[in-house]
Amino acid sequence: MKSMMIxxxxxxxxxxxxxxxxxxxxxxxxxxxxxxxKVALNLNLPSxxxxxKETQYRVLWLNYQQDKVSYEAVWDSDKDFEEAYQEGFLxxxxxxxxxxxxxxxxxxxxxxYPSLPMRERFCQVPNSCGPKLDSYSKVYQTPExxxxxADLISGGYEYLIxxxxxxxxxxxxxxxVKVIGSYPTINIIKLDSKDLIxxxxxxxxxxxxxxxxxxxxxxxxxxxxxxxVFSGISGxxxxxxxxxxxEYWAY
Amino acid sequence: MSSFDQTKRIEEFNYRIGETYKxxxxxxxxxxxxxxxxxxxxxxxxxxxxxxxxxxxxLPVHIAPIGGDMMxxxxxxxxxxTSEEVSKLRExxxxxxxDQYEILEDVIDNRGSK
Numbered sequence: 001m002k003s004m005m006i007x008x009x010x011x012x013x014x015x016x017x018x019x020x021x022x023x024x025x026x027x028x029x030x031x032x033x034x035x036x037x038k039v040a041l042n043l044n045l046p047s048x049x050x051x052x053k054e055t056q057y058r059v060l061w062l063n064y065q066q067d068k069v070s071y072e073a074v075w076d077s078d079k080d081f082e083e084a085y086q087e088g089f090l091x092x093x094x095x096x097x098x099x100x101x102x103x104x105x106x107x108x109x110x111x112x113y114p115s116l117p118m119r120e121r122f123c124q125v126p127n128s129c130g131p132k133l134d135s136y137s138k139v140y141q142t143p144e145x146x147x148x149x150a151d152l153i154s155g156g157y158e159y160l161i162x163x164x165x166x167x168x169x170x171x172x173x174x175x176x177v178k179v180i181g182s183y184p185t186i187n188i189i190k191l192d193s194k195d196l197i198x199x200x201x202x203x204x205x206x207x208x209x210x211x212x213x214x215x216x217x218x219x220x221x222x223x224x225x226x227x228x229v230f231s232g233i234s235g236x237x238x239x240x241x242x243x244x245x246x247e248y249w250a251y
Numbered sequence: 252m253s254s255f256d257q258t259k260r261i262e263e264f265n266y267r268i269g270e271t272y273k274x275x276x277x278x279x280x281x282x283x284x285x286x287x288x289x290x291x292x293x294x295x296x297x298x299x300x301x302x303x304x305x306x307x308x309x310l311p312v313h314i315a316p317i318g319g320d321m322m323x324x325x326x327x328x329x330x331x332x333t334s335e336e337v338s339k340l341r342e343x344x345x346x347x348x349x350d351q352y353e354i355l356e357d358v359i360d361n362r363g364s365k
Contacts, residue, residue: 048286050282052255054254054255065255065301066255066301067255067256067284067298067301068284069281069282069283069284070282070283070284070285070286071282072286072288073273073277073282073283073286073293073295074277074282213254214254214255215254215255215281216281217281217282218277218278218281218282219278
């Protein structure tokens with residue numbers, strides 16, 4: 001048996017996941033602290049998959065059916081995600097530079113990713129909530145990260161914003177409600193000391209039109225999926241939630 | 252049968268080695284379950300059947316206010332698949348292999364061996 005958490009509010013019911021973020025709040029001065037500094041941005045996309053999920057209500061229980069598909073075959077997504085997060089941080093007043101050579105670190109992260117313990121306790125779809133927050137310390141102790149950090153420091157960078165986007169969930173609740181979302185973790189690291197000064201789960205959640213068929217998610221260059229994802233990322237920066245770890249739903 | 256089930260679409264899909272493009276396969280079958288790419292080739296793996304069928308029978312065990320009008324209700328699920336069970340269900344039925352020009356080079360059909 002596994003425990004699950006459902007909030008009666010619609011939002012969490014749609015996403016099927018809740019996060020305890022209060023202990024990860026950061027000091028409001030952090031924005032000011034890093035906005036004047038040279039900041040690098042790195043995105044990790046260790047599993048470029050979408051979990052397609054269909055829920056059918058049966059009064060006393062719910063039937064789920066799910067399949068996991070790869071979007072990598074049709075979408076070279078890294079640059080698009082980098083631009084979306086760069087824009088989001090720019091709106092916060094932080095110029096985060098994604099043009100850094102992180103290939104070796106990304107490769108090491110992707111290799112290490114399957115062995116990291118996953119946040120499954122409140123996660124409706126196994127593995128889709130990403131790694132447990134404290135497991136990132138293991139990632140930041142790898143030689144590849146040391147090398148990456150040293151390169152950044154020699155390039156004049158003082159902080160690294162390290163974003164990890166796990167699998168996406170596309171959920172059809174069969175009541176005309178369809179939601180696309182994910183649970184990216186945003187870690188901010190002070191490079192000279194390698195201190196993790198902030199850690200957030202900045203949820204991406206966006207409700208899509210009921211007429212969009214998840215079975216046809218590949219059509220038109222994945223247009224409705226991309227629109228939902230980037231609206232969700234934009235929403236994750238709203239109200240500075242990305243800094244304070246507040247949950248929100250961008251419908 | 253779930254709309255995500257590709258079994259019938261795989262059966263009905265007519266492909267031609269040397270003629271079928273990657274886009275043709277994706278248009279007909281949707282996104283692959285697995286994907287691998289190197290400089291010389293791309294592999295698209297299709298599983299056919301969905302990963303898992305699951306059900307959730309809620310037994311409320313705790314209720315707590317979380318602000319506003321929202322209440323947090325914790326349930327124990329009396330049913331369900333574990334992540335290990337879900338991963339065991341993932342097997343690829345058909346692998347389409349494309350060359351560097353995204354033209355179909357080979358098809359590995361595992362359906363008969365299951």
